[in-house]
Each structure stands twice: as C-alpha cells, then as structure tokens.
Amino acid sequence: MEVVNVGLGERSYSIYIDKGLLLECGNRLKNIKTGRKIVVITNPLINKLYGDALKNSLTGAGFNVNFVEIPDGEEYKTIKTAAGIYDRLIDIKMERESPLIAFGGGVIGDIAGFVAATYLRGVPYIQIPTTLLAQVDSSIGGKTAVNHPRGKNLIGAFYQPKAVFIDIDTLKTLPKEEILCGVAEIIKYGIIKDEGFFEYLEGNIKRLINLDEDILIYSIKRACEIKAYVVAKDERESGLRTILNFGHTIGHAIESLTDYKRYRHGEAVAIGMVYAVKMSLESGLCSNKDYERVVNLIKNAGLPAVIADLDVSNIINSLSLDKKVKEEKIRFILMRKIGSVEIRSDIAQGLIKKVLIN
Template identity: 45%
Template sequence: METLTVALGSREYPILVGQGILENGGLLLPFLRSPKIAIVTNTTVAPLYLERFSTPLRNAGIDIAEIILPDGEQHKNWQTLNTIFDVLLERRCERSSTLIGLGGGVIGDMAGFAAACYQRGMPFIQVPTTLLSQVDSSVGGKTAINHPLGKNMIGAFYQPKLVLADTDCLNTLPDRELLAGLAEVIKYGLIRDLPFLVWLEANLERLLEREPRALEYAICRSCANKAEVVVADEHERGERALLNLGHTFGHAIETGMGYGKWLHGEAVAAGTMMAAELSRQLGWIDLDDLKRIENLFERAGLPVFGPAMGADRYLELMQHDKKVQDGKLRLVLLKQIGQAVVSDMASPTEIGKAITSRSTDV
C-alpha cells in the first residue's frame, strides 16, 4: 500500500492506494468520529462492493445506513441529492456521523456535496472505485451536482478526511470506463509533468492490460500531481484551474449531448484536442506536438474529435464555465507539452475555428 498526503495544514488527509484494501475496515476506524456512518453508493457498485466494504465495519460495531442511488451522470442532480438527505434524516445521522462515498466520480461528488451541506458539514471519506475517480475527482475537495444549463455549477469545496483507493476495484470496471479514466491520467502529463507523459507513452499497454503495478504507479503519480496543485491553490483562484485542461470544451459536450451520453473522460479527451488545436493556432505548439497528443489519446481508445454541435452552440454552453471572468472566456491551453496556462487571448472566432476542426458527425 502506498500513502500520499494532501498537506492542507490542520485539514491534512492521506490518500491510501493499493490492492485489496477495500475490505480492511481497520484503515477507516481511526477516521470515524462516531459509531454511526452512512455509505452512499449506486446500483452498479453496491452488488460488487457494498457488502465486502461494510461487513468489516459492522463487525467492528459500526452502525451503517446504506444509501443506494441510481447509476449515471444524468442522476447527478437536486432530486438524487435529496435522496441522500432523506436517509440521513430518517436514520438520525448527526454532525459527527461520517458520510462515505463508495463509487465513481458521480457518487463522490454528490456524497461530498451532501456532507458539506448536512447540518452545515459532516465528516466525509472518499472510496473511489473507478480509475477516473481514483486519479482525479476523489482528491481535492471539489463537490457538485449538475444543472441543465451547466455541469458541476452547484457545489462546494469540501475536503475529505481520507481517500481509500483499492486498485482491485478496477478489475470489474468496464473497458469504456477504464479508458475514460486514462484521459485524466494523460492530462497530468500534458499540463505539468512531462516525464510522466513520456512514461505513459512507453507504458500505456500495461495500463490497458490492467497490470497492477502500472496502475498503482499511474494512480499515485496522478494523485501526487493533483495534491501539489490543491495545496498551492485549494479554491481554484490560479494554478488549480490548469487541472481543467480540455474540461471547458468537454463540459460543453456533456451538457449539449445530454448528461451520460458521453462519459466525462471521453468528453475531456475530445476537449483536450480542441484546446491543443487552439494552442497550435496561437503558435504555442506545433503540428508534431498536436499529432503526439492525438496519437496517445487514440492509443488509449479515446475520441479525438467531439460531436458536431456547431461552434455557436459550443460557445454558448462554454459561457456557463466557472472560469468565465467578467464575461470573458478563459481557457486552459498548452504553452508547450508539459506546461499549461490559463489564457483569455483567443477570440471567439479562433475558438470556433478550433472547435470546427476537431468536431465531426462520425
């Protein structure tokens, strides 16, 4: 088992990464403030891992409320969030009770937002079960739900007490979900860790084959990158925005196509290609750089073109992005591979050109 730390002073917390740690209830017990907890999961994860995860805790005398939600991005909304609150109230969970998110990014985001709101804040633990959530969404305290007009527009910064990432959970992950998670892994190499990107280019097949040592390395390296950024800029006033490479375009895809049609990582991959194309147009990277990025995404089985919704529709949706400042769209772009920047230099015409060149009906 590897242990990393998100060093936020008095709110510091560990990230535990390893094989077979899901069933080790002893890892969680020191982080529980009361003998009552609530576990939020979904209809896909519950049959696979809920009993295995909860049995050791029950054997240790923990009273558990189980909250099983429908699966899918389309359920990341107020109605589903209220289901969590209903059970917390019905079971008389207290402010000292711990809420645990057992699942992927949707579950982690909703459970974290519920924990931030319930009685104005209750302890929260992330137990991510997908690659995307293990390398990205479970770390850093971003919690949110979607709105019909924009993804993740309603939420809170709320840090967990612990992140427990069992790489064995990835053995049951559908191929499409595994590939979607790789988009976020590749992102770290593109924005700030060129040696990691070189490692990914050399070891991608090991990840696709779910080799445990390769997965553990990629998860730890990704989490280490994210932890450094979060510590430097917890509330995304500067450097943390760089973690959103491809996300402004990608969120437009998710919202415009209907939540759940494109997986988050798929939309981020296509969005990253749009950002890379725009970076090329601005003269920051060249065609060889663009092809290098495209090749890695293609090898990872990820889309390198977004859906042809039309540049105007993309731009309309992108105006709801959280990086819009004083009405001006700010995008994460690449000064070079391994170095991202937040820029408002591109005009709507230039952005539209990049969108059109990297979108297709196919």
C-alpha cells in the same frame, strides 16, 4: 501500499492506494477520529458488487454500519436525491461526528460529499472511489456538487474528505469505456505538469488500459500527487487549480451540446484536449512535435480525438455560457510544451473558429 498526502493545514488528509484495500478500510478508519456509526452512500450496482466486502470490513472493526442506496446515473445527482439522503440520515439519527462514506464513482462522490458538507452544517466523510476517473480526479480536492436543471454542478461546496481509499481491485468490474475516461484524465496530468510521466504513459498506455497492476498503481499515484499538489496550492480555484480544467473548456461545450448522452465525460475531455493543443499550436505556443505526441497518445489509448458533425457557432455559444467564462472572456488552458500549460483569456474568436473547423 502507496500513500499521497493532500496538504491543507488542519484539513489535510491521505489518499491510500493499494489492491485489496476494501478489506482493510475498517481497521484504517479506526485511526481517523470519527464516530462509530457510519452511513455508506452507494448505488445498487456497487452495493451488489462490493457492499458485503466493505460492510464486513467496517463491522469487523467495530463500526455500526448502514447503507443508503441512490439510483445509478448522472440524472440522479440532484438536490431531490440529496433531500432523500438527508431523510435517511435523520431516520438513522446520524450525529455530527458520524462519518459518511461515498462508495462509488464520481456521481456518488459528488452527491455524498455535498450531503456531508451540508447535513448538520458538515459531518466527516470518506471517499472510496470505484471508477478510475473518481480515483484520479473527483474523489480528491473537495469539490462537491449536485446538478441544477439549468446546468451541471451549479449547487455545491468545497468540502474536503477525511481520507480517500483507492482499491484498484474494484476496477476489474468497470467497463472498458469507463476505464478509458479515467485514462483521459491521467493523460491530462502528464500534459499539465509532468513530461516524464507523459513519456511513461506513451510507453505503457496499453498495459495501463489492461489494468496491469504496477502500471495502474504508479499512474494513479502520480495523478493523485499532481492533483494534491495543485489543490494544496489553490484549494478554491482562484488561480492555479484552473489548469486541472485542461481540455474541459471545449469538452464541456461538447457534452452540453450533445445533452450529456453522446460522450462520456472523459471522452469529451479527450476531444477537448486535442482542440486545446491544436489551439496551442495555431497560436504558436507549442511545437508541432509536442502537438503530435498528445494527439497520438490520445488516439493510441483508443479515445476519440475529433467531433465531426457539431455546428461550430453552437460550440462557441455554448463556450460563452460555461462556468469557465470570467468577465465575459472564454478561458482556455493552452499547452506551452508537454508538462507545462498556461491560462489564457485572450484567444480571438477567429482562432477558436479556425481550430474547430479544421
């Protein structure tokens, strides 16, 4: 078992990574000071695939367990769905020390975390992420949210979990395209913080995608370590944490212009990373060699690298509406070299256009 610590003083917690961990969750949870009554928030698909395994593990360890299902899909990450969960928690008489478990992908993690942050002014919660993207990204760091009709993740709170349990066995049922979305985020960590890890990914990308256990565990662990390091330095994204948005500036614009239907989040981030390195190259910040290494790794992973038919002015308009805009300047994360990035708000519109057109 690999363990990564997220060092946040009295809000510190551990990320446990292993195969078969679902069966161990109950016993491990006993070591975390919480109530005996637990609510697992999940969706029908995850519940069908893995609900019994988790339930047996928790009841076997003496917990009193209830499952609350919400429908599957980003369109249900809403305040209305959260309100339905509050109703169930009140019915079940969940108390302030009673923990919630977020059991699913990033959608479940975000909404369950938001409910945990707000129900009774905050109850403990545990993340058991079941997508690769959630395992390397959304389950760590305490960003919780629901969407508003006028924008994604507009309503939320920073609220850290008490623990994260990552069972790589759950990835065996995850569709290939969803695996790739997690791989895009894993590549991102190499680019922003660790050239050695990037090089490791260059040599092992196919085996990672095919879920080779050793490669997968190492890659998840390294990704979690980098995210934990950044979050511990800047929990509320007032500085360093912004680098985790590498590739997300243009990625989000692409997602919103295509109504979140044409690209999955990780695919849009992959395209966004290619444009970010292109911008870095065009601004004279990174070498051509490093630019090519990033593009090649993204392509070798089978991720999309270009958008062909989007209107450049629409992308620029959409960029201006994004949360990453500060004092009316669009913030980009650019690459100096693989393993090192910087936050820039001074990119001329002409350069943005040039990069998007070519």
